[in-house]
Amino acid sequence: LFQDRKLGIALVGLGSYSTNQLAPALQKTQHCRLAGIVTGTPSKAEAWKQKYNIPDKNIYNYQNFDRIADNPDIDVVYVVLPNNMHTEYVIRAARAGKHVICEKPLAITVKECQDMIDACKKANRQLAVGYRLHYEPFTLEMMRLGQQKVFGAVKFVEASDGFKAGDPNQWRLKKAMAGGGPLMDVGIYAVNGVRYVTGEEPISVTAQFGPKTNPQKFKEVEETMFWQFELPSGAVSNSTTSYSAGVERLYAAAENGWFELRPAFGYGPLKGNTSKGPIEQPIVTHQAVHMDGVCKTLLDGQKLPDHITGEEGLRDVRLLQAIYRAAETGRKIDL
Ligand code: NDP
Secondary structure, rough: OOHHOOOOEEEEOOHHHHHHHHHOOOHHHHHHHEEEEEEEHHHHHHHHHHHHOOHHEEEOOOOEEEEEEEEEOEEEEEEEHHHHHHHHHHHHHOOOOOOOEOOOOOOOHHHHHHHHHHHHHHHHOOOEOOOOHHHHHHHHHHHHHHHHOOOEEEEEEOOOOOOOOOOOOOOHHHHHHOOOOOHHHHHHHHHHHHHHHOOOOOEEEEEEEEOOOOOOOOOOOOEEEEEEEEEOOOOOOEEEEOOOEEEEEEEEEEOOEEEOOOOOOOOOOOOEEOEEEEEEEOOOOHHHHHHHHHHHHOOOOOOOOOOEEHHHHHHHHHHHHHHHHHHHHHHOEEO
């Protein structure tokens, strides 16, 4: 039966997210399966081959990756590399004729995002961004409550995401690889959250860098960042992101009540509350519903919904860049 077909996914970059989240999730998916891997580390190739029963012909490194074009087992390439490598591998995957899922942030600059979108368009392939929350039930409920004005118009959003970054040598602290600090890594969830709760695009931003309490560790990137958006309806938002302390909250105050997720952005289980009582939703594996959602659409031959495309990834990167500009200049930036 055609609908029993699973798309073959190849994961590119077998780091923490691929190993601990995506590969296990791919054991639970209905519309896709782990078909191949791309890694620069031969010992990982060997371990994954054993553990997930991946044939040698579906194992690539960064040099021979382009030969994936000739491999009918691979329908989708999922780029899970450090941020500065997303653009190159998305473009190479598109040129190889594959659909692509790319992790967040889509890229470091708007230009790179646009190049990736253009390459996929040119190859007539679809580009999805790794926004797992866009298929997650608590998040979908927050979108409904806000966008359908269930508690009246949203007036104020508090959206913050931060954690304590351990290893001082990780790529996340290197500007060239990460593009910035916690804003690029997890602040993006708060930016995206403001947009999906209000259903609006910010019209201006102000922002402030927090102090560096550990100047050595945060030599290249910010340690903490605060920012505020104004939205067309008159709603406003306030956000914090940090690599020094944990915060994870999406709170919306509307005309007739409030609703929130806390935690709001991690792997779950997420928890929600409103002024009328708790939000009740099923607990799911975010990565499984995300990959299944994307792959079901591809299998059906449909266009991906706008909110999960490369364009959606670009919108957030553009806002991240505006936040940095606002903090650097101390000025309100019109968007
Ligand atoms: P890791 O550092 O754990 O893994 C990155 C992997 O990329 C490495 O293990 C390595 O795999 C490969 N790689 C290739 N070149 C380099 C290099 N020069 N330096 C470091 N790694 C390299 O990162 P994560 O898995 O945590 O993050 C990867 C991407 O996924 C990021 O864009 C991140 O933002 C995103 N992410 C998204 C999450 C989500 O919830 N959506 C959660 C976590 C991360 P190999 O040895 O196989 O070559």
